[in-house]
Amino acid sequence: MALLEVENLKVEFPTRKGVLTAVDNVSFNVEQGEILGVVGESGAGKSMTGAAVIGLLEPPGRIGGGQIRLDGKRIDNLSPDEMRKVRGRHIGAIFQDPLTSLNPLFTVGEQLVETIRTHLPMSAAEARKRAIGWLAEVGIPAPDRRFDQYPHQFSGGMRQRVVIALALCAEPRLIIADEPTTALDVSVQAQIIALLKRVCRERNAAAILVTHDMGVIAETADRVAVMYAGRLAEIGPVAHVLQKPSHPYTAGLMGSIPRVGPRPERLIQIEGSMPRLTDIPTGCAFNPRCPKVFAECHRVRPELRPVADGAAACLLYEGVTP
Amino acid sequence: MNAAPIAGTGQPLLQVKGLKKHFAMAKPFLNRLLEGGEQQTVKAVDGLDLEIPRGQTLSLVGESGCGKSTVARLIMGLSNPSGGSILFDGADISRAPAGQPADIRRRMQMIFQDPYASLNPRWRVADIIAEPLRTYGMCASRQDERREVDRLLEFVGLNARDGDKFPHEFSGGQRQRISIARAISTKPEFLVCDEPTSALDVSVQAQILNLMREMQRELGLTYLFISHDLAVVNFMSDWIGVMYLGRLVEVSPAAELFANPQHPYTRLLLDTIPDLGMSKRDRQPAAGEVPNPINPPPGCHFHPRCALANERCRSEAPVLRMYDGGVRASCHAVEEGRAIEPIVAQASAVHPLRAAV
Amino acid sequence: AELRYAAAGDIYGLDPHSMTDSFSINFLQHVYEPLVRYNKELKIEPALALSWEVIKPDVIRYKLRQGVKFQDGADFGADDVVVSLMRATAEKSPIKGNLPALKSVEKIDDYTVDLHLSGPTPLLNNYLTNIAIFDAGWLEKNNAVAPVDAQLGEEGYTTTHANGTGPFKVESRRPDAQTVLVVNEGWWDKPEHNLTKITFTPITSDATRVAALLSGEVDIITPSPLQDAKRIASNPGTKVLESPGLRSIMMNFNMRDKLVDGNVEGNPFKDARVRKAVYQAINMDLVRDKIMRGKSRNAGMQIAPEVPGFDAKLNERFPYDTAASKALLAEAGYPDGFQFNMNCPNDAYVNDEEVCQAMTAMLAQVGLKAKLVTEARTLHFKKAQEGQTDMFMIGWATLPMLDGFSVLSAMLHSPEEKLGTWNPGGYKNAKVDELVKKIDVELDETKRRAMMVEAFGITEQEVAWLPLHQQPLSWAVRDNVEVVQTADDLLRLWYAKVK
């Protein structure tokens, strides 16, 4: 049984112009110790998926359907208090901006100890030792001195390390990392990704890594899910999706990425942009931009179908022919 | 690529010599009085030499805070240089404020990073695009102006009817097209592009980059292109300059830079490009972070992070030296031949890719 | 028993020689006493003096009471009178105007003094009711023999300390908060009161003061707002004390060459017909019934019936008659009226502001446009005296003189040295001036009164001033309090009883 099973997840926002579906019928699994990358354009619903899993959708957002199971137990319908016990203890989270993720008025140590003692039965002294251990683990030099410092005394990269320590210190088995490196410098990004990978591997923790950055996915993830307009366009092993994408959108996406090396005259480009959630076309959401569009695409909404090692949601794989 | 030597044919369109910008970190007078210490400065740009041949693109890359945007602002006259000179088509404009003298400034325009912030939210698109036309008095009549605006809108791939809308009715990519339309409305020869696509999704980024290349071909534009993304820079540039803490550490023809990076920092940057082929590889990138620009390390700014650093690097600041193939680098190790072979494998084998989706 | 008393304002200090404010001076008479005093019937009776005789028209001899002790234990005697009277009339004394005729005081023996005057002074005793007697030794000891002039930045011991012969002594004082008097066991007079302590609190706001009475926090308030009389009377446990008062309210006319704020050349008020037109445009019955709730007494004279010089015939008002008023205006050449300004205090008299507002409304009906300005009394009287108004309101109770001469000398005599001090409008009638000077020195009471009536008659015909009414006295007390209400509106708590 997979560690996390997400089935037909729907995230909705009631607005004055009707209900927006930000995440639409998304299903995927995450296995023990696996890193699942989630990519997609801005607004595709990556963060909402993550937030739904950890139960932190901000109102008025709500789960509009589907199930989320952790170790086979449903967690999408837990009471707030039960869900709180799952957060941190079973599922950890890291957000984009390390600068604002830490409370500026508490020392790094206080925040660590607090988290540890909330979830693990431990004395203050033990928790302190454990916390210093975590700081060392995420590569912060002189952790016992740093323990008593405030977040603003750390640099961006260090803060993100602290955030990682905080997310991991109650030893959850699943981490949701929502663009953990976008706010960091290029050279620090790699350090953080490497760190994340290492701790996940050592602790046998699984991760959902939400990112913009195809390169990060390529190096880090085992499998990758591609989202488009709130829907899953394609999911499969990294090598497969990046090198031999099945969905026309994934293909276009890969083509439009500039590469180092001999430069082409033109980049492959997908015309237009992702539709707003308010006017997603019927049928396949990608149909206005799709180079392989055919009549059916405007009417039938494709389901996720197994293709090669993964799965794609495209009528081309549903046996429908142009 | 044709790695034309810098001192190539004709006069470069833009020439920057010893450009400096120092920001006074104004510690209040009283603090200085009571605590002692000198007036501190951030050397955002510290002696920069550049030349951009007509019709070509020079890109600046470097980490956040290394001074890329400051260079752009200095060239556009948005701030005054603390030293050095800027020659545009032979005329020194380093002390001229933005917009002046009109006949020169009209020929250079800028495209900004943030497509959301670069358009005044309260203006209609047509007014935004027409503003430069009005300021330089380039259209005889309103109809004239409107016709020109419509033409520009269509040129950048928008609909002429879009002129009546407000910016918030457009997506990021479309807004960047509007910015571009505004920038080319005065028929400039030179465009400064400060990370024009870093806020955009990859699929849209491709559209904009393609559009810019087309424009260059069609209108014979010269670009100063700024980005932190080496892959994008590779797609756009003839020349690439790598900046570190306000200084250029290496300037080379694009292909040369990737094939044969000289400066250790350039190598570090290239090494940070994650690559598709070596999936799940554990890289151990150089430790450390960009030092504080208020108090940069002496000698070569990069020496604390550099594996090759020696005593000389710690005390003596290197200068840009010319090497084979139009490459210029400022590094004692390179100069002394201490540099080891390039670390990054080359084009042939795998396609390293660095991308932002 | 303790009596808790609230008034609209605080006293200015503890030195009765340092201020002219009659409320303060009266309040301090609970502590300091004069040589002679008014009794319940407002008749003069001996206080620290036992008797007096006229030795010469300008020398009066006073026999002093023996066995009187100051509150600090010192004996009272002639030295104290000499020092006190000289202090009150010293060149720098703020109240030297209260005893203008005194030249010097001579000690004859320990209990006899002679007062040397500048001339015959029929009203000397009336003046003396207002002059407090200090202990000479105490003044000397505390370096306070010279009068205190606060304006020059001086602060006297006497401003904050008191030592009189009166029925009460000052126990504590917090300006604007509370002044506590306790009974003086060693008082020479036989007390009619049964008080042990008086707690005096100033409460400026009418509503709060009434609330304090209604809620039982104070036993007596002065004044009690007229409009609240019904409420207080209907409240179990409180009642209103009302009676006609001495204070006559009147309006002065600007008779100088120009109006302060007019829209016509020259000054129409110089014309007696215009003044009379103003007079007849005002319906005082309506003012009495509506604004004064029927409690005031309309007046044709500038003095109340209780005051010597009063004449019932003269007190008849010219009738309220707008037609006549308009006719007069037309006759004087102002058929469409004119504009002028009118100044009124808003905290000095009963419903002063309201009366003025009502008058402007009435004047408007005959075409006269009065631009009304209402202000606090200090500002108002400053402006009035500096002649910055065309018409202003003032109330005059003739105290402490309690004599028509007070009005004649201060308000009707043309301005000249010490005379006409409250005649900023500049009314002048040679005959009146002459009469005033005669009255001043006339010792024969009947002649004096006749002359006063004659003078009042002239000024009334000329409408020198515009008399309005005597304002009612309105106090309110708890039912268990018995006080004597005299027409001079001054509270004499040595007659008070608390059951």
Added chain:
Amino acid sequence: MSDTSFTGRLRSFADSDLFYSFRRSKTTVIAAMALALLFFGAIFAPVIAPYDPFDIAHLNLLDSELPPAWMEGANPAYWLGTDTQARDVLSSILYGLRISLFVGFASVILAAVLGVFLGLVGGFVGGIVDAVIMRVADVLLSFPAILVALLINGVMRGILPANQHESAAILVLVLAIGLTNWVQYARTVRGSTLVERQREYVQAARTIGVGRLRIMLTHILPNVLGPVLVIATINLGMAVLTEATLSFLGVGMPATQPSLGTLIRVGNEYLFSGIWWVVIFPSATLAVLVLAVNLIGDWLRDALNPKLR
């Protein structure tokens, strides 16, 4: 959306988020209606007021202190009764409202114009100009508005010749309240200006060579007006209250030109005497006015706050 005609704009306004959130908030709609009613009453007071309380020639003391129309002994011609001067309470309130609102608006406009100007200049020009403006603002801000207003009022009265006080009272009030309140605008506008100035659209305008003043007025100003509108609304309530308080303390509008505050001060004296209508109605009007303004201000603040969307 891009229709430029008037009806088009109206339609696009009716369709806008702002109007939607307005319609959805019942309290705001009620407040707006109440406010509209009060404005209407104030603006058209000379037309709709049954009597002119300033036309003293037509006052008749005989009609004084009549109770409101529904009570015994009332004259139905005076809906809300009359005061001690026989003035119609309803008419007095309408005229008083006029004065209160005039003082409120005028002082808010004065404060806003001054504050926006100083804030723009300080934020855009920076340097010593900015430092001076902000220090003055700091000092003013650390003094409570009511005290500053009292002082300015006192000084103005001192400067003006004595016989001008009455006629100048309204201007003195406007000045006192206006000069007290500009700080908030200046700080807000300066803050937004500092942000807007760095915005790329301003840089874009500069690269084109648009002049400073032009940039300030055509680019920055329109973009910093949102918060100004919110502050102005909330300040309107405060200004009306400050005026009333000053009048209550006796240093505001004179009794001959009563504002709501003056009406309350005068009526206050009659609270125990059973003539409650002369104080209760003006108090209620004042409270409703300020409450309505505050409700709308609150709503506006939330509606214009992008973080709350």
Added chain:
Amino acid sequence: MFVFLVRRLLQAVMVMLAVAFIAFLMFRFLGDPVNNIVSQDATQVEREEVRQRLRLDDPLVIQYGRFVANAASGDFGISYRNSRPVSALLAERFPATAELVLVAAILSLALGIPLGIYTALKPRGVLSQGLQILSLIGISLPTFVTGILLILVFSVWLGWLPSFGRGDVVDVGWWSTGFLTASGLKALILPSFMLCLFQLTLIMRLVRAEMLEVLRADYIKFAKARGLKNRAIHFRHALKNTLIPVVTIFGLQLGGLIAFAIITETVFQWPGMGALFIQAVNFTDVPVMAAYLVMVSLIFVIINTSVDLLYNVIDPRLRTDPTRATGKGA
């Protein structure tokens, strides 16, 4: 920190000098002091004499210097109305106002903060909606109306509480306190309630707005993601961050309390500095007005400076990095 202190002190001195200048100007604008001294009919010669005696013919700057020097030594001259040294008058009144303001401040904090937190945490509850409306009414009702209504209800109708004054006071040294007697405490209730009402609603609204803002912050979201208990999130993380701006505003509000005490003291006949001041305004008693102004500014300056210092103590970002000590925010 030291530098910060020095800078604040310098600033405070500048402010005080400016205020003293205004106070000084008041003497000049509100009438020639000579006119206040000599009698109506004094001749020009007499006036000149007084002028010289009071050294009013010196240059303005010197007079200003003298005024400042006198003021610094607590000498503001003699009140025109009360014939007593202004400094003594103010010293007498100070305890009354201080106690009133203190109680009102404590009340407004003790009620305002919990109510603000409550309405922020339960934004949609019936009770907090009600409180919201009440708080709006609270800032919409003119305080003088509230005061009068309080008297009407609690003194006149119910007869529970005194309608005016301080009740009995006890002298502790030069300080007269109403805290030590039953009647003194009773007398405090209505005025302090009236005074705090406005600030109370203000603080409640401020805490609520600030708390809602903080609750939206990333670090709160992250704290939730760490599975912290709601109590810890709300009362440890959110509250501490909320209170920092509240401290600043409260410093300013304390000044507001002192100013609004003018109205309270007028309504309740409270023998404090505010009542003294408003009487002085009505009587144009310039020395008292000037002294009040200087004294109150001194209090404001002291409060503001201490708030800034406090701010530096509670906010670690400022504590460890004094160059960021910019004082209060917007």
